[in-house]
Amino acid sequence: MHRYTVPMRSLVYYWRAHVAVALAVVAATAALTGALLVGDSVRGSLRELAVSRLCGVTHALISTRFVRESLAGELDGRTANRTSDERGIGSPPGRAGDPANESNRRPATDAAAPPAGVRATPIILLPGGVTHAQTQALVGRVNVLGVDGRFWEIGGAAVVSALPTNADRYAIVNQALADALGAVPGDHILVRIGKPSDIPTETLLGRKDDVTSSMRLPIHSVLPNAGIGQFSLQSSQAAPYNVYVPLSELQRALRKQGRVNAILVTTHGTSIDDGSIDAKLRHHLSLQDVGLTVRVDRERRYLALESDRFLIEPPLEATVRTAVKATETPTGIQRDTVSDDATTEILAYLAKRITVGDPNQTRSIPYSTIAAIAGDPPLNLGDGRRAPPLQFGEIYLNRWTADELHAEIGGAVTLDYDVSTPAGGTTTKSTSFRLAGVVDMDAHGADPGFVPEYPGVTDTDDMADWNPPFPIDLSTVSPRDEDYWDRYRAAPKAFVALEQGQSMWASETDRFGRLTSIRIHPSVSADLDAVAATFNRALLDEIDPSAIGLRFRPVRDEALAAGRGSTDFAGLFIGFSFFLIVAAAMLIALLFRLGVERRGRQLGLMRSVGFRPATLAWSLILEGSIVAIVGAIAGSAAAVAYGGLMLVGLRTWWNDAVRTTSLQLHASATSIAAGFIVAVVIAVVSIAWSVRGLARRSPRALSAGDTDHASPTIKQSRKSVAVAVAALIVAGGLFLASRAAWTTEAPTFFGVGAAILVAGLAFVRAAISATPRRSISRSGPSSIARLGIRNARRAPGRSMMTIGLIASASFVVSALQAFRLQTDETATDISSPSGGFTLFAESAAPLLYDLNSAAGREKLNIVDDSVRDALAGATVVPFRLRPGDEASCLNLYVRTHPRFIGATPPMIARGGFDFSATLADSDAERRNPWTLLDRTFPDGAIPAIGDEAAVKWQLHSGLGDDFTTTDDAGTTRTLRFVALFKGSALQDELIVSESQFLQLFPSTNGFRFFLMETPADRDVQQLAVGLERELAPFSFDVGTIRDRLTAYAAVQNTYLSTFQSLGGLGLVLGTVGLGAVMARNVFERRGELALMRAVGFRTRTIAFMVFAENATLVIAGLFLGVVSALVAVAPHLRDRPGTFPWASTGLIVLAVLVVGLLSGAAAFKHVAGHD
Structure with missing residues (x-):
């Protein structure tokens, strides 16, 4: 007989038992592989969304500086050898036709021809706000795009054919913005943007009262939130708010005719590397693009380099000196x-x-x-x-x-x-x-x-x-x-x-x-025109566009990198499905063991005819492995359905965790193979564990059905009591620690609950292991129930496994609700997550006047007396803002360009918010960790503050760790986290001091982010509405701190709800395993039960006894888990009694109880029906 004969024939003969095991393997494989597919799907969907929003754009130049519109044509070769006037530049102040002006860029023939298929599209891209002209509905943080036919070509022929003809005053909005405004085609909207100024508005000559512009335009059409309608260069899964206006109209409104601040590069069927596109930019750059003019004064014989910004930027000073040296000749420069x-x-x-x-x-x-x-x-x-x-x-x-x-x-x-x-x-x-x-x-x-x-x-x-x-x-x-x-x-x-x-x-x-x-100053004998032309060319050779904010970002590569996601959803859903996987593994072990034990006579006979224990064990494991492989194959198919169901949940029930409905299933062969292998390993290990020692039993014991020799002992009982006492001591210590000021109450009480759970399980183990002191001598239902309860002692290992699984799962599923976040409307203390603030705001155009002063409010044209009065009693704290990717958990993408805010000295002195950890050394720093922003590091690292959750989970960094970013000059700078907030309202931003902020981003003017502290008796909603109305020209978008904290909390709460749902499903599945335990117990005692029937016990009485045994295990597990969980969530119940999910938790407990009792009854019926 071949060594594979017995396993293969057993597979066929005992197929019914193996089907049950295979179904358990299917459950484990589906949960495990499905979790991996969820991770693949989230990553794949994020990548697809990020790339689709770019509409084929691979590189983008976005700057606060406006360059010639025709520069785009020069970059892709569509425009060449144009003069200054042809490029819409005109001559700078001075003589028209000066050689200094005609040589403001290199000859186009010197440039290498661009690759075929490369197109550069000029646009204007600015932050703004949109107001519905009729309803006055306001939407802030809108992308205002000035575009023409070249941009619409990116969207395809269908978009181009739908554009209006013979019209330049219209707007096209995407569906997200239309829904937010409640607008339809034909409605009029007010598009407001910050007006860029050549001269910095914070200087004396900057026009602080001319920083906004507005356009009233009819809506021509609404684009769907797909393709060109969701165009965005930022990494966020939320649909952007986009409004598209004709490029010429926006240029007129900004007084920037012939100028743009962004150039988009698309490559169709070809590729272009970062270095080549930047080299082409440098080659075609003109002095007009840089904002410089070389004026020739022939009467006084000098050249004057001047800037459109009135002040020459510091990076250009050294460049000029280098260019002068390159221009020097014996008769050139004096x-x-x-x-x-x-x-x-x-x-x-x-x-x-x-x-x-x-x-x-x-x-x-x-x-x-x-x-x-x-x-x-x-x-x-x-x-x-x-x-x-x-x-x-x-x-x-x-x-x-x-x-x-x-x-x-x-x-x-x-x-x-x-x-x-x-x-x-x-x-x-x-x-x-x-x-x-x-x-x-x-x-x-x-x-x-x-x-x-x-x-x-x-x-x-x-x-x-x-x-x-x-x-x-x-x-x-x-x-x-x-x-x-x-x-x-x-x-x-x-x-x-x-x-x-x-x-x-x-x-x-x-x-x-x-x-x-x-x-x-050219020398007297020098040719003035020749010196000017030589100097201009030398200057262009020396200018580094990146140093003044002119550089192409590889936006497609950034999108692909960001699409990896900041959250590992595969690991997350494996954690959510943990009890489901554990329950399935337990079922595999129990069901396979049950099937093997029912073949005890066969195993005993095989031992008797000479099969060695090792051979017998190998045969059983091989048999089980084949079942595991078949189940895993079926489970891999089921995993696709499980993953799809999880994605449906993320798009609907759990959408607060992802804020997008664009998640689609992506099933990768790698994840399916990995899940298959791991599931098979789990199943085989479970099977091997279930039959351990079984083959070593004597042939006589196997033939008699004696497959489990475990029995309770006094020694085990004493050990269990010792463990219980130790756990209670730990619980008492943690409780006392929770009263101290140096502990966090919720996590400490979670530890108290866990310790009580361990103590409870240990006491149950001691009770099961103890020898009963009295026999059951009376008749009646109570005695039968006691007999059933006492039967749980017969197999203490199985009983404790069942009780422990149910208790642990119910404890974790319930107790984790202690970490459910809830925004406290009354928490306005300076050290609370709100920092003592009630409102936050962000503007599209910078505010240059102080909202805290009457003069500032007058300059900002705030005329509503109620708003003025409300502001008079409030404190507004302004911050510098550099827009970027949200750093909080609301953004699923990897942050490539995070948002920064610069804290002013008054804000640093004020302090506020709760901190989880700091690098404070002195008492002053401990009292106010904000002062750490003024710390100086020998290596030049810039101190920064972030929220603990955002820094840890989204930026994958921590206290004292370094984080790199890019400044305005394109230089990589190092930030070091010196303090971390604890669940603050500033999770989206990274904070540096104002002085450091201005070193990083010197082109920033004014303040665009604000926190507001209002008296307790003020109506913050009314103030928010009033500020948005009064400061509408700045697109002042106001929100409450409470709403912001609620949005952050919704993510963690949604994850907890997901865990509770999947954990509850695993708990129910684990309870089904109780039926297998009961079936095994009944099967082992079938002789005893037959004797009871022979001496007069009715089947109903025996069933009631088995039911009592089953109910004991279920109720004991639920009682220990729920009571321990209530202890763990005690602070939550005390502080926020109305926020605990009693309904969902109660449904899970009820489902476990019902399923456990029914599975036990079904097991008894199944065994009794076969015997």
Whole structure:
């Protein structure tokens, strides 16, 4: 006989028993493999969603800087060899047709031809808000896209054919935005966006009152939330709010004709690497794209480099110096004889007043330009000498000003000037100087070119027509001042040393800039045009676009990387299905053991005829392994259905955990194979464990059906009592610890409940192991029930396995509800998750005025008295904002560009929120961990604060760990977490200090994120509605802190509900295993039961006895688990009695009780029917 003969024939002969085992394997495989498929499906769906939202875009340039629209055509080769005027640029201030202007970019023929299929699409992409013109419904955080036919081509021919013709004033919205607005085609909407400004709005010359723009447009159509209708460059599974407007219309509204701030690159059937697209950008970049102009002054023979931003950005200063060196020839550049520098650096400013004289008799001139000059100034003094370099504290006045003020050499001259304040206002400062000389009013001394063009001032005919962004008193302007303006324009009336000028007017030296122009002086014999052309080309060669925020992001690669997901849903659902898998494994072991024990006579006979125990065991395991493989194959198919059902749950019942309905099933062969292998291993191990020692039983014992020799002992009983006492001591210690201030109550009470569960199980084990002291001598139902209960002692191992499984599962399923989060409406303490705040807000356009001051509210045009009064009693804390990917659990994607907010010094001093851990060393830092944001690390790491849950689970980092990000210049910077919030309202953001924020993102202007602290008696909802209405031009979107915390809590609560549902299913399945235990017990005692029937016991009485035994195990397990769980959730029940899920927990307990009792009855009926 072949060694495989017995296992194969047994498979066929005992097929009914094997079908039951195979079904248990199917359950285990389906749960395990289905969980892996859920992970595959979430990752696959996230990747598909991220890629589909890009609509074929592989690289994208998104900047706060606006570049030429035609740059896109030059990048993909559709536009080449265009002149400045053809590109819609025009000549910069100065001569039209200057060589300096004609050489503002490299010849297009020098560029390598782009790969076929590569297309670059120019668009404008800005944050904004949309208001329904009729209903006034407001939606914030909207993507406003200025697009034309080139963009719609990305969406396909069907989209292009549906566009309106002969119209440029319309809007197209996607379905998500239409639903939020309650809008349909034909309705009118107000699209509001922040208006970009070339000149930084936080500087004195920035126009703080002109930072928004709006358009009233009819809705032409609504795009579905798919394809081009869900276009987005951000990683989030939630549908974006998109509004599409004609590019030309948006350019007009922003006064950015021919300019865009984003270029999208698509590749059709080809590929392009990151380096090549950036190289092409660098090659085709022009000075206009950078915002620079090289002005040629032929009369005075110099080149002046000026910026559209008025101030030259710091990254460009060093670039200019390098370009000058590359331009030097023996007859090209003339070096400064004092500083040996080939350039003259200038900072121009406007003085409110120039005053000369003593305090009793002063003479002054209003509103005069001042030039701060470095090195040897290109000026001549009135005595004919070349003006020497100015020293700190010295000043030159020009002849006109000195005469007007009757100034004397060596006398005191005072400059009064305004500087910007953080609250959006201005303050006047004064500095005194010693008059070191009087400048001749020759071509150099009366040069208006010291001051770059500034619209609204330098281009006006009269001073009375000035329109500066700060208040001026034109009544102080005299006819003599107007005469000066008519003759000399913006020529400076005074000159100071550059170092001192920068100390007065450029306090943020590394942010917006320290210079208004840089002059280059060609030698007398040099060809001015040739030097200008050479310098321009050298400058373009040296400019690094990335350093000024012009770089292409590999958005497709980022989307694929982010699509891996921040949450391991495979592991998560394996955890959710844990009891389901354990219950299935237990069923496999019990059912297979039951089937084998019913073959005891066969096994005894085989032993008697010479089969060795090892051979017999191998035969049984092989037989079971074949069953496991067949069951796992069927289970793999069932896993697809199980995974699909879980995805249905995520799209519906558990949608709060994912916030998307776009999850589709993705079944990978790898996951199915892995699940199959692991399930087979679990099944085989369970089968091997179930038959352990069975083959070693004597042939006589096997033939007699004696397959289990375990029996209770006094020693085991004493050990169990010792374990119970120790567990109770632990429970008491944890309870006492929960009263201390240094513990967290909910987790501690969970430990108390777990310890009580262990103690309860140990006492039950001791009771089962103890020898009964009295016999049962009376008749009646109670005695029969006692007999049934006592029968549970016959197989203590099986009984404890059943009780332990039911108790543990019911405890975990119920007790984990202690970790269900609930937002406390009354928790407004400064150390609570709300931080003491009640409202938060985000604006599309920056706010530059202080909402806490009456003057600021007036500047922001808040006219509603109720809103003004409410704000007067509130405290608004502003933050700098750099938009990005949400860092909280609401975002399933890996965060490639997280949101940052910059905390101001007042916020750092205020503090607030609850912290789970900090790196505090001092008492001051422990009292207020926010001060850790000002800590300095030797390695240059930037201190940061994040929420513990977001940092741990989404960013996969922790306290003291480093996290890297990219700053405005494209440089990788390191952040170090110095403190972690505990369940705060700031889970979406990473927080750094304002000073560090401005180093990371210097292009940021104003404040766009706000937290508001309101008195307890204020109606926060009314204030929120009022603020949104009054600050609608800024797209001010207000929400309550409570709603934000509720949204965060919903994720964890949904996970708990999922675990409870699947854990409850596993608990019910495990209870079915109780039927197998009872069937085995009844089968082993079939002789005893037959004897009882023979001596007169009715079948009903015997059934009642078996029922009592079965009920004892079920009720004991449920009682221990539920009581221990109630102890664990005691703080939850005390603080939030209405939030515990009594209904669902009660249904699970009831289902376990009913299924357990029915399965026991069915087992008895099955065995009794066969015997």
